[in-house]
Amino acid sequence: MIKLIALRELKSLFLSPLAWAILAVTQIILCYQFLAQLESYLQFQARLSVLQDSPGITDLVISPLLAGAAIILLLIVPLLTMRLISEEQRNQTLTLLFSAPVSMTQIIMGKYLGILGFLSILLFMIALMPLSLLLGTRIDLGQLFSALLGLFLILASFTAAGLYMSTLTKQPAIAAVSSFGLLLFLWIINWAGNSTEGESVLSYFSVLNHFEPLLKGIFSSADIIYYLLFIGLFLVLSIRRLERLRLPH
Amino acid sequence: MEREILIEVKQLSRAFVKNKGFYGKIHDQTIAVDDISFNLQRGEVLGFLGPNGAGKSTTMQMLTGNLAPSHGSIKIGGLDLMDNPIEAKAMIGYLPDTPPLYKELTVDEYLAYCARLNKISNHKLQQAINTSKERCGLTEHGKRVINNLSKGYQQRVGIAQAIIHSPDIVILDEPTVGLDPIQMIAIRKLIKELGETHSVMLSSHILPEIQTICNNVQIINQGKLVFNASIEQLNHHMQTHSIRMKCRHKVDVKKIKLLDTIQSVEIEQNTMGDEGDSIIIHCSHQHSSNDSSLKDSLLTEKGQNAAIDLSQQLISIAEQQQWGLYEIYSEKQTLEDIFMSLTCVDPTHEARLGARLGARLGARLGASREKALLETTEEARQGADT
Numbered sequence: 001m002i003k004l005i006a007l008r009e010l011k012s013l014f015l016s017p018l019a020w021a022i023l024a025v026t027q028i029i030l031c032y033q034f035l036a037q038l039e040s041y042l043q044f045q046a047r048l049s050v051l052q053d054s055p056g057i058t059d060l061v062i063s064p065l066l067a068g069a070a071i072i073l074l075l076i077v078p079l080l081t082m083r084l085i086s087e088e089q090r091n092q093t094l095t096l097l098f099s100a101p102v103s104m105t106q107i108i109m110g111k112y113l114g115i116l117g118f119l120s121i122l123l124f125m126i127a128l129m130p131l132s133l134l135l136g137t138r139i140d141l142g143q144l145f146s147a148l149l150g151l152f153l154i155l156a157s158f159t160a161a162g163l164y165m166s167t168l169t170k171q172p173a174i175a176a177v178s179s180f181g182l183l184l185f186l187w188i189i190n191w192a193g194n195s196t197e198g199e200s201v202l203s204y205f206s207v208l209n210h211f212e213p214l215l216k217g218i219f220s221s222a223d224i225i226y227y228l229l230f231i232g233l234f235l236v237l238s239i240r241r242l243e244r245l246r247l248p249h
Numbered sequence: 250m251e252r253e254i255l256i257e258v259k260q261l262s263r264a265f266v267k268n269k270g271f272y273g274k275i276h277d278q279t280i281a282v283d284d285i286s287f288n289l290q291r292g293e294v295l296g297f298l299g300p301n302g303a304g305k306s307t308t309m310q311m312l313t314g315n316l317a318p319s320h321g322s323i324k325i326g327g328l329d330l331m332d333n334p335i336e337a338k339a340m341i342g343y344l345p346d347t348p349p350l351y352k353e354l355t356v357d358e359y360l361a362y363c364a365r366l367n368k369i370s371n372h373k374l375q376q377a378i379n380t381s382k383e384r385c386g387l388t389e390h391g392k393r394v395i396n397n398l399s400k401g402y403q404q405r406v407g408i409a410q411a412i413i414h415s416p417d418i419v420i421l422d423e424p425t426v427g428l429d430p431i432q433m434i435a436i437r438k439l440i441k442e443l444g445e446t447h448s449v450m451l452s453s454h455i456l457p458e459i460q461t462i463c464n465n466v467q468i469i470n471q472g473k474l475v476f477n478a479s480i481e482q483l484n485h486h487m488q489t490h491s492i493r494m495k496c497r498h499k500v501d502v503k504k505i506k507l508l509d510t511i512q513s514v515e516i517e518q519n520t521m522g523d524e525g526d527s528i529i530i531h532c533s534h535q536h537s538s539n540d541s542s543l544k545d546s547l548l549t550e551k552g553q554n555a556a557i558d559l560s561q562q563l564i565s566i567a568e569q570q571q572w573g574l575y576e577i578y579s580e581k582q583t584l585e586d587i588f589m590s591l592t593c594v595d596p597t598h599e600a601r602l603g604a605r606l607g608a609r610l611g612a613r614l615g616a617s618r619e620k621a622l623l624e625t626t627e628e629a630r631q632g633a634d635t
Contacts, residue, residue: 004365008351015353096349096410099313100366101339246317 001102005110010117013080019118022076026069027125033068034129037061058140062130063215066147069126070154070211073119074183077155080118081162082176084111085242090170094245104242108235112163119155123148143217150214153227154207158183160234167241183207253326255340255418255448256289256312261321263307281307283472284321289418294444296463297452298588304472305452306346309422312450313343326417339368342416346423348407352396356387356406359395360413367414377413384439385409386432400427408436412443419443421451425458437462456588468591475591483587492560497573504570508562 013019041060048054088094097107127148133139158179165179166172190203203209207230210223263282282304289295299305310316312323314334323330325337351359360378369377382388385405390398395406404427411419424440425433440462443449453459459466466483468476502514556579567574 001366001368004362008362011358012351012353091349091352092345092347093349093351095310095313095315095343095345096363096366098315099338099341099343099345100363101335101368102366103335246315 001106002110002113005097005102005107006112006114006117009084009111009114013114013118018079022080023122023125026072026076026122029072030065030069030126030129034061034065037064056140057133057137058130058143059216061133062139062144063147065130066126066151067211067215070151073122073151073155074158074187075180077119077158078162078165078176078179078183080115081159081166081179082172084115084163084166085238086166086169086172086175089245090172098246104239108163108238108242112159112235112238115159115163116156119159120152123152123155126151140217146217146219147215149219150211150223153214153224154211157207157227157230157234160231160238161186164234164238164241167238167245252290252292254288254290255326256287256450257322257324257327258288258312259286259322259324261285261308261311261323262319263304263311263316264319280472282311282318285469285472285474286321287467287474287477289448289450291417291448292445293448293465294440294463295448295450295465295467296459297450297467297469298454298456298459299452299469303469305469306422308469309343309420309450309452310345313341313345313420314338315343315345339414340417342411342414342419344407344411344421344424348403348410350395350403350406350410353394355392355394356382356398356409357391359406360409363410364413367416369414377415381409381413384412386435401429401432404428405432408439412439415447417447419447419449421449423452423454425453425455433458468588470591476587492556492563492577492579494563494567494574495576496567497575498571500567500572501570504566505563508559508566 038061041057044060085094088097127144130139130144161182162175162179165182166175168178169175186205186207188206188208190200190206190209192200192202210226213220213223261282262280262284264278264280266278285304285308287295297305297308307316311318312325312330314330314337317331326340328337330337351362354362357378360381361374364374364377378391379388382391385408387402387405387409390402395403398406404424408421408424411421419440421440425436428436437458440449440451444462444464451459451463460480460483464480466476466478466480467474500516502516505514560577560579563577564574566572
């Protein structure tokens with residue numbers, strides 16, 4: 001049942017030009033960034049090779065590329081998630097799901113996995129760029145997969161937060177703006193913690209702080225658990241919120 | 250034989266909060282549905298009537314699990330909708346007032362999605378889609394995108410969606426809105442068919458529609474159930490109690506009054522412009538509505554026969570006296586009259602509504618008839634006593 005809802009969500013995405021536009025725009029921008037990064041790497045390559053323990057192409061091209069991808073997708077994921085529940089509420093198609101023999105959990109999980117499916121396609125296309133370097137050189141595959149995992153987790157977290165925001169309002173635009181605000185806030189929340197020495201509580205909450213180690217290839221279970229908790233929290237909140245829609249209020 | 254009860258509603262209420270103050274303190278609330286109880290049996294078609302905002306859609310939304318009730322319980326096929334929502338919802342097909350359509354899909358894709366949502370297995374899928382398309386006259390539109398269909402066709406897709414898993418209970422919120430007359434007749438036929446094996450509950454503003462397809466009628470007004478009766482009882486309510494005749498020449502009223510079962514005779518202003526008369530004759534076969542239903546139907550039949558006898562007598566008199574009779578028909582109280590008399594209790598409300606809709610006359614007519622009905626029963630009782 002979850003699969004069915006997820007597939008319909010994915011199908012509807014591709015029936016509208018939005019999905020194609022998002023795929024095209026992200027690909028073009030990241031491609032440009034990738035090529036620019038690669039070019040500057042080629043310029044510095046000779047000087048870097050004399051240094052001991054110098055950063056390789058994975059550090060200098062792939063990590064910045066995936067970090068850039070995370071920022072672009074921070075802007076794009078709210079556009080994907082905004083319609084999830086709010087548009088169904090507005091077009092009164094939510095009735096179909098509510099009167100069908102499916103639970104609220106199945107509805108939320110279906111919607112969530114549908115968007116995640118789309119983002120996986122996007123991630124695959126982004127991953128093709130670093131992988132194309134394999135044609136000419138050797139890259140640190142371990143670091144690449146750690147960074148891709150980080151990007152996937154951060155996207156999954158964005159989606160969960162966006163989904164929750166979509167259950168709060170009937171207006172897709174409001175859902176988009178508020179989820180964008182929330183995500184950006186969680187991104188920059190560590191700014192306040194930077195002045196004091198060491199790790200502050202605020203910087204621990206930052207989405208970015210847990211992404212950076214993964215980009216560097218440091219796989220820490222604490223970071224993974226942070227993302228899983230983040231996703232779990234917003235999914236549970238969405239399910240609760242959906243149940244609440246039916247209650248007297 | 251007692252038939253299986255598919256929906257059992259007990260003291261159902263739903264309140265909406267209008268203004269929520271600080272600290273979640275409720276300041277003002279509207280009660281949309283107030284203490285409604287009823288049952289729906291298998292093979293029954295239940296018509297749900299009421300003015301706008303009476304609580305029809307709210308009740309239907311609660312029955313289908315789209316709204317949680319404030320109080321009361323709903324049992325679907327013996328299962329509590331709150332405790333076993335998934336099992337209970339599997340027995341229901343629901344068409345809300347706005348059909349829940351994903352407009353970017355084609356009809357076939359949409360129906361396949363609905364069928365799978367309702368757990369129809371893959372090998373039965375195509376057959377289920379074909380049957381429901383055929384039933385709703387959509388066979389030739391399977392490949393079209395829903396957004397490009399006209400409103401009437403979208404409504405058909407909505408109905409097809411509600412019956413795709415052949416549920417035990419079909420709940421339709423104004424199913425014939427936006428349909429052309431031919432399709433309306435087809436849908437009514439479909440609802441009757443469904444009513445034979447399943448149970449159907451529908452709301453409508455078209456009163457004759459309810460009269461032709463339902464075997465039970467409920468009228469809801471301001472959240473309260475004000476009328477709940479089978480269509481037989483309703484017909485009894487609506488039985489002939491007056492005969493109207495139009496004649497070309499002057500009519501001797503005394504001659505008519507000599508006949509038995511005549512209650513009163515009224516002469517109407519003639520609209521034809523000649524000296525002829527238009528006459529309303531009230532018959533005295535009214536009886537108390539407190540009798541049991543079996544007795545009622547017998548009495549109704551008796552009353553109907555009396556009305557036939559009376560009209561035959563009138564025709565023969567008219568022929569003898571050469572009144573030039575050219576029109577005679579029995580008047581029935583329509584469902585509209587009952588509807589109006591039940592839903593317009595508040596006189597100020599009635600006046601407001603009447604002024605706006607120009608329906609005041611109808612309401613008064615209904616009210617006066619209701620009164621006449623009561624008076625005649627009262628007189629009949631007194632007659633019986635003496």
